[in-house]
Amino acid sequence: MALTGRAVLAAALGVLVVGLLLPSLIGLAVVEGALLLGILADLLLAAGVRGLTFDRSGDTAVRLGEPAEVTLTVTNPGTRPLRGRLRDAWPPSTGTATQRHELSIPAGERRRLTITMTPTRRGDRNAHRVTVRSVGPLGLAARQGSHHVPWRVRVLPGFPSRRLLPSKLERLRELDGRSALLTRGAGTEFDTLREYVPGDDAKSIDWRASARNQGVVVRTWRPERDRHILVVLDTGRTSAGRIGDIPRLDAAMDATLLLTAVANHAGDRVDLLAYDRRVRAEVRRAPRNGILPAFVQAMATLEPELVEPDARTLTAEILRRTPRRSLVVLITGLEREAVQEGILPVLPQLAARHEVIVAAVADPAITTMAARRGDATAVYEAAAAERELAERRATAAELRRKNVTVVDAPPGELASALTDTYLALKLAGRL
Amino acid sequence: MSDTALGPTTEQVWRRMRAPLALFALVLIVVSALVLIRGDRHEGRLDPRSTHPQGSKALAQLLRARGVEVHPVRSAAEAARAIRPDSTLVVPFPNLLADAQLRTLAAAGPARTVLVRPGEAALAILAPGVHTAPDAGRRTLQPRCALPAATRAGDADTGGVRFDTDLLPDATGCYLYAGRPTLVLTPPRASHDTVVLGSAGPLVNDRLDDNGNAALALNLLGAHPHLVWYLPGADELPPADDSLWDLLPAGWRWGAAQLAVAAVLLALWRARRLGPVVTEPLPVVVRAAETVEGRARLYRRARARDTAAELLRAAAREQLARVLGADPSEAALIASITARTDHTTAHVHALLYGANPESDEALVTLSDELDALIRQVRTT
Known part of the structure; x- marks a missing residue:
């Protein structure tokens, strides 16, 4: 049960009755008795809460940063009209603006409530419970009860680099020779023969075909298709670090999604593996037209784990998933100790069989710190930042010596930089 | 009945509350029984019905055995009604009484008035001429006077407040300590005398059998066949000054009580939440820098x-x-x-x-x- 403000108001007005009309114990008893009777009557006559039935519908998935709508239908099967309040409780990170609703349902009818939420974090969000307060006819007291009405909204990675997709696909078309610019020729896979135009590389002239024809004929090449790419997300402790207010892991996901979208268009096959000390998520052989949803679903519930990643077992997992030569994109940290004791010893094993890209999310705050001047505090900060930057550069150089391509970019640029690197490798025929 | 509801049903509430309710009822029954069984045992000090060490039931029983009618009263008016010309009036707490009540007692005209550790205010009305002197502390003293009631009783635990009777030369002072008496009998005036006791020691259950306490008490209190024992009641007690509260009209006081009820309801109204607080695990927040x-x-x-x-x-x-x-x-x-x-x-x-x-x-x-x-x- 619950009392209402009206009961308090009635008790307050009772002060006048007791004070002016009946200043005695009897007066007090009369007012309290009347109040109690009213409250009991309200409790008895309020519509039942226990018998209500609920039904949900609406969005089950939403991209991070976008609003979702869930509809709650409340049916009052009783014989008395229901009047009161309803709270549809969701976890705070769903960003549900209005959890409380005024409710008025005549007997035997139903009402629909819409809950709008803008989640602030990735992952699954479950509805907590629905609490209804049914006020009696006098408005002095109310019955209250809760119902468990399950519903889950999966908050998917935001993919803010989506806006870069058209320009990257445009570049891909240029490579592919399908663009109006006709910059064909790159790649290693034989495409077509066409007549020689001044400016073509003399090395690409097909002499045998030229002999059969009147003019000189050149061979054209196109980038390879059906290559295998394995994106490995490191979900270990370094992925938990926040840049701005976004964990490194989320920036890594954004880059993964852009790369996957472009590679999928380019006709390559992309798989996903999220790993720290065990496999957290994976996508294998997703259908071409459903690859992004598959990636997004797999990544939605990934959270950084506060453990040191195990590079040895990670290598084993990678090798198990890549029977033929592949492009392995390892999105991890470039912290010196983590790299030297983690992936560095096992990289030769990978680089011998595969093309390897190590991508890392850089922190622009450190670059800003390195430029700080003015007083001693600022200069010490600059020195510490320079040390971090120098270590990063040294680590990257060490990795490059192992025949690994390194992409180190701040969160806003990583997706673009990684995709450009992929396109460059494709152009160079290194896949 | 829908199966999504989370709260307990009425039956479940009853089942859950049964044991605590039974326990509460049991406690209530035991407490009531104990109170009923021990009902005669009044806890009060110097109460003629109290068996407490500081009570005076033993003395009252002894007096009754000697044919003295002991009549406890709770208010000054009741005492005035009960007092007869052959009554002894015992006032164990004269300092708690207001001047008006003391005057009522004085006007009632008992044959003897016994005051226990009175202050100046009580003395001024009931034993004019006697004044208090520095306390002697709790001790046993010898009679050393001509009062037969005291000499027959011998040593007694009268050590307490001493009195100054210089202004009343006819008064009999007994049980002297450092020259000042701790028991004073004022000279009779219109067949009315007053006994002023410096200590309650001779009257309480605990010490009645020590020294000559019992004899002294019996001699002093049993001189007349009727004894009025005036123990002020709780509702009569705070008469010292009219507080602000007493000056308020009744309507205000009862109105304040109703306001308190309203305040409780306000607290209940605001305290009831619409469902519990929802918790969720928070992510690790570590800045990369x-x-x-x-x-x-x-x-x-x-x-x-x-x-x-x-x-x-x-x-x-x-x-x-x-x-x-x-x-x-x-x-x-x-x-x-x-x-x-x-x-x-x-x-x-x-x-x-x-x-x-x-x-x-x-x-x-x-x-x-x-x-x-x-x-x-x-x-x-």
Whole structure:
């Protein structure tokens, strides 16, 4: 049960009755008795809460940063009209603006409530419970009860680099020779023969075909298709670090999604593996037209784990998933100790069989710190930042010596930089 | 009935509440039984019905056994009604009574009035002429007077308040301590006398069998066949001054009670939540730059000017080599810098490879000069 403000108001007005009309114990008893009777009557006559039935519908998935709508239908099967309040409780990170609703349902009818939420974090969000307060006819007291009405909204990675997709696909078309610019020729896979135009590389002239024809004929090449790419997300402790207010892991996901979208268009096959000390998520052989949803679903519930990643077992997992030569994109940290004791010893094993890209999310705050001047505090900060930057550069150089391509970019640029690197490798025929 | 409901049903509530309710009822029954069984045992001090060590039931029983009718009363008016010309009036707490009540008692006209540890106010009305003197402390004293009631009883625990009877030469003072009596019998006036006791010792259950306490008490209180024992009641007690509360009209007081009820309802209304607070596991929040900031603070605390200067110089050298496309070796770098700028070799060498700064100010200056050099090389 619950009392209402009206009961308090009635008790307050009772002060006048007791004070002016009946200043005695009897007066007090009369007012309290009347109040109690009213409250009991309200409790008895309020519509039942226990018998209500609920039904949900609406969005089950939403991209991070976008609003979702869930509809709650409340049916009052009783014989008395229901009047009161309803709270549809969701976890705070769903960003549900209005959890409380005024409710008025005549007997035997139903009402629909819409809950709008803008989640602030990735992952699954479950509805907590629905609490209804049914006020009696006098408005002095109310019955209250809760119902468990399950519903889950999966908050998917935001993919803010989506806006870069058209320009990257445009570049891909240029490579592919399908663009109006006709910059064909790159790649290693034989495409077509066409007549020689001044400016073509003399090395690409097909002499045998030229002999059969009147003019000189050149061979054209196109980038390879059906290559295998394995994106490995490191979900270990370094992925938990926040840049701005976004964990490194989320920036890594954004880059993964852009790369996957472009590679999928380019006709390559992309798989996903999220790993720290065990496999957290994976996508294998997703259908071409459903690859992004598959990636997004797999990544939605990934959270950084506060453990040191195990590079040895990670290598084993990678090798198990890549029977033929592949492009392995390892999105991890470039912290010196983590790299030297983690992936560095096992990289030769990978680089011998595969093309390897190590991508890392850089922190622009450190670059800003390195430029700080003015007083001693600022200069010490600059020195510490320079040390971090120098270590990063040294680590990257060490990795490059192992025949690994390194992409180190701040969160806003990583997706673009990684995709450009992929396109460059494709152009160079290194896949 | 829907199966999504979370709260307990009425039956479940009853089942859950049954045991506590039974326990509560049991406690209530036991307490009531104990109260009923021990009902006659009044806890009060100097109460003729109390068996408490500080009560006076034993004395009352002894008096009854000697044919004295003991009549406890709770208010001054009741006492005035009960008092007969052959009554003894015992006032165990004269200091709790207001002047008006004392006057009512004085006007009632008992044959004898017994006051226990009275203060000046009570003495002024019931035993004029007697005054209090410094306390003798709790002790047993000898009668040393001509009062038969005292001499027959012998030593008694009358040690307590002493009295000054200089203004009343006819009064009999007994049980003297340092020249002042602790028991005073005022001379009879219109067949009315007053006994002033400095201590309640001779009257209480605990000490009745010590020394001559019982005999003294019986002699003093049993002189007349009727005894009125005036123990002020709780509702009569705070008469000292009319408080602000008493001056308020009844309507205000009862209105305040109703206001308190309203306040309780207000608390209940606001305290009831519409469902519980929803919790969720929070993510780890670690800023990626945290270790770098920590290292900067360590440098500063350790005044690691040498390390800081070397780091800044190394960064500057690397940047200069990149800009100039020069060989990063010392000689080549300095040579290409002096070729592009008007700095001397010594100056550039001191800047890029020189001694460590002596103070924080020198470190700041060094960082600014390195920046200036890089800017200069870039623009030329």
